[in-house]
Amino acid sequence: MKIRDKLLLAFGFYIFLAVVLSFFAYKEMQAITTRITIVEAANDINNKFLDVRRYEKNFLLFRDKDSLQELKKNLEAFKENFDEIGAEIVREMGFDNYRMIKGAIDEYEYLADRINERGSIDKMRSRARDIQLFAENLSKKERENINALLVRSKVLLLFAMFIILTAGGVINMKLAVSIARPIRDLEEITKRVAGGDLSGRIEVRGRDELSSLGVSFNQMQDRLQDTMKSLELAIKRLHEKQEQLVEAEKLASLGRIAAGVAHEINNPLAIVNEKAGLMQDIIEMSGDFQNKERFLSLIHGIAGSVNRCRVITHRLLGFARKMDITVETMDLNESIKEVKGFLEKEFLLKSIRLELNLMDGLPKINSDKGQLEQVFLNIMKNAIDAVEGGGLIVISTAAKDENTVQVSIRDSGPGIPKDKLKQIFEPFFTTKGREKGTGLGLFVSYGIMKKLDGGIIVESEVNKGTTFIVEIPVRFRV
Amino acid sequence: MNKTKVLVVDDGVEFASTLAERLQLRGYDATAVYCAEDTFAAVKSEPPDVILLDLKMPGMSGIEILMTVRTFAPDIYVILLTGHMDIEKEIEGIRLDNFDYIMKPVDIKELTVKIDKAAEKRKLGRE
Numbered sequence: 001m002k003i004r005d006k007l008l009l010a011f012g013f014y015i016f017l018a019v020v021l022s023f024f025a026y027k028e029m030q031a032i033t034t035r036i037t038i039v040e041a042a043n044d045i046n047n048k049f050l051d052v053r054r055y056e057k058n059f060l061l062f063r064d065k066d067s068l069q070e071l072k073k074n075l076e077a078f079k080e081n082f083d084e085i086g087a088e089i090v091r092e093m094g095f096d097n098y099r100m101i102k103g104a105i106d107e108y109e110y111l112a113d114r115i116n117e118r119g120s121i122d123k124m125r126s127r128a129r130d131i132q133l134f135a136e137n138l139s140k141k142e143r144e145n146i147n148a149l150l151v152r153s154k155v156l157l158l159f160a161m162f163i164i165l166t167a168g169g170v171i172n173m174k175l176a177v178s179i180a181r182p183i184r185d186l187e188e189i190t191k192r193v194a195g196g197d198l199s200g201r202i203e204v205r206g207r208d209e210l211s212s213l214g215v216s217f218n219q220m221q222d223r224l225q226d227t228m229k230s231l232e233l234a235i236k237r238l239h240e241k242q243e244q245l246v247e248a249e250k251l252a253s254l255g256r257i258a259a260g261v262a263h264e265i266n267n268p269l270a271i272v273n274e275k276a277g278l279m280q281d282i283i284e285m286s287g288d289f290q291n292k293e294r295f296l297s298l299i300h301g302i303a304g305s306v307n308r309c310r311v312i313t314h315r316l317l318g319f320a321r322k323m324d325i326t327v328e329t330m331d332l333n334e335s336i337k338e339v340k341g342f343l344e345k346e347f348l349l350k351s352i353r354l355e356l357n358l359m360d361g362l363p364k365i366n367s368d369k370g371q372l373e374q375v376f377l378n379i380m381k382n383a384i385d386a387v388e389g390g391g392l393i394v395i396s397t398a399a400k401d402e403n404t405v406q407v408s409i410r411d412s413g414p415g416i417p418k419d420k421l422k423q424i425f426e427p428f429f430t431t432k433g434r435e436k437g438t439g440l441g442l443f444v445s446y447g448i449m450k451k452l453d454g455g456i457i458v459e460s461e462v463n464k465g466t467t468f469i470v471e472i473p474v475r476f477r478v
Numbered sequence: 479m480n481k482t483k484v485l486v487v488d489d490g491v492e493f494a495s496t497l498a499e500r501l502q503l504r505g506y507d508a509t510a511v512y513c514a515e516d517t518f519a520a521v522k523s524e525p526p527d528v529i530l531l532d533l534k535m536p537g538m539s540g541i542e543i544l545m546t547v548r549t550f551a552p553d554i555y556v557i558l559l560t561g562h563m564d565i566e567k568e569i570e571g572i573r574l575d576n577f578d579y580i581m582k583p584v585d586i587k588e589l590t591v592k593i594d595k596a597a598e599k600r601k602l603g604r605e
Contacts, residue, residue: 266561266582267490273583274496281503310583317561 002208003179010175014168021160028153035146041085042139048078049135053128060121068115075109092141093134101134182210186217198225248450251425255316255447258427262316269309276302315440316427318447325451327476330369332397332405333358339376340395343384350389357396365405367476371448375456378441379409379468385432386413386466400471404454407470415462424458452476481507482597483524487517487543488532488559497530497584504590514538514546521551528596530589533560553603555596559584576600 001009055071058064082089082105090098108127111120182205189200198221202214280299283292336358340347347354383393392412400406416424416431423429425446430439442456449456453473460466484506488494494510501508509526511517514537521529529547533540544556558579576599578592 263561267493270561270583271490271492271496274493274500277586278496278500278503281500285503306583313561314581
């Protein structure tokens with residue numbers, strides 16, 4: 001029910017109560033007024049008859065005509081009064097008594113006309129006593145009646161007041177609660193919302209304005225909560241994206257620095273290479289001399305180190321080098337098999353189990369075959385180094401969506417701890433020790449995938465293994 | 479049989495002279511020059527069979543020298559020396575005949591194989 005209707009109903013109820021009570025009060029007043037008239041009439045009758053008796057006494061004392069005449073006049077007035085409230089007297093004293101007293105009055109009158117006859121006066125006086133007693137009784141009765149009526153009215157008034165107070169109190173209470181409770185709920189929940197807690201909902205009762213406000217409020221809450229959720233998600237994604245961007249930018253800067261250093265080092269390195277080479281040439285062409293072999297072995301050491309440096313500088317320069325991509329249509333599955341064939345010996349040597357889950361009907365892609373194979377080789381070599389003998393490497397290909405294919409290379413190695421995971425694409429980061437790796441494989445692979453518009457994702461769990469996922473666009477666009 | 483004439487062009491004197499000497503030790507008629515003008519003069523006076531040309535030169539780049547040399551000696555074989563592998567990008571749009579490249583620091587065996595191949599090709603071209 002609507003609040004307006006509730007208020008109107010309550011108001012209507014009070015009006016109705018007032019009308020009913022007024023009606024009864026009016027009726028009561030009327031009854032009281034009637035009673036008062038009757039009491040007055042009864043008193044009049046009593047008084048008139050007292051007058052009659054007074055003249056009767058006078059006549060007895062003085063035997064005069066005047067007294068008799070006054071007696072008759074007052075008797076007439078008495079009769080008139082008596083007849084006026086005859087009906088009331090019948091009701092109050094009973095018809096028999098009425099008839100009897102009426103007879104007594106008539107007899108009194110009859111005797112008064114014959115007052116000079118013998119024995120009349122005694123009979124008159126006897127009748128008069130009866131009538132007087134009756135009149136007194138009537139008057140007394142009427143007074144009692146009106147008293148009873150007044151007591152009843154008083155009780156009724158108190159009762160009505162009690163009813164009004166009780167019913168009114170209950171109704172007002174209900175009304176107040178039904179209006180105030182939803183408002184209080186709303187206030188409470190609004191406070192919680194203001195505090196940032198969006199989980200609260202208003203319990204919807206009934207169908208008034210506050211209920212529909214509650215429904216709207218709940219809908220608002222739902223939408224707000226949804227919005228907050230998607231906002232949080234968006235922020236989270238943004239953070240991830242930002243982190244990736246920062247990571248990518250960091251790697252790109254590192255790449256530029258590394259390439260710059262490599263470039264600067266490369267020229268002197270070339271000179272060292274030539275000088276050492278020339279020394280070697282000269283010594284080899286000379287006849288035997290003291291320490292010849294020793295010099296040659298020293299130069300061999302220099303050449304070895306130069307060679308190692310060359311590998312590093314060339315790979316670093318490779319990371320920074322611009323687009324030199326040869327796009328061709330290629331079958332990824334075939335490439336995987338080729339690279340696998342290249343590493344066959346190492347798989348055998350370490351007795352590593354290799355599983356290939358190559359997707360049938362994988363779309364052919366347009367990309368740089370040589371560079372992609374370089375990436376696969378780098379990751380597979382890492383996987384081989386990661387798993388100990390008897391480990392497992394699983395290589396799968398799949399179509400991620402219509403524009404992207406994936407190659408995932410999973411190993412059962414020791415996994416990469418979380419704090420290291422961020423660094424694995426950085427140049428010179430290696431877990432293998434100086435002898436085994438330059439720490440450039442993943443760095444270079446990352447660079448290649450960036451250039452090919454793809455990417456490398458790594459997932460790793462310590463003691464469970466590591467998965468590298470290479471994402472490649474189906475169609476490479478320059 | 480005539481010695482293969484090789485002209486080493488690199489602004490790095492130490493590098494160029496040493497490389498030339500090593501080639502001489504291996505039986506090539508190798509000379510080193512260190513700037514663009516000397517290159518053009520050398521090519522004009524005594525055209526070599528093969529030019530080893532550094533890609534990065536001050537003033538005139540290796541590519542520009544290569545283009546200029548090609549204008550008056552179109553059939554000279556050129557092997558570019560480069561510090562990085564940007565070469566495909568740099569030579570885009572250039573005629574790729576009689577052309578090869580090798581990365582610095584060079585492996586002398588690899589280089590002599592390339593020079594011999596170039597000389598062979600040039601000899602065949604003449605006949």
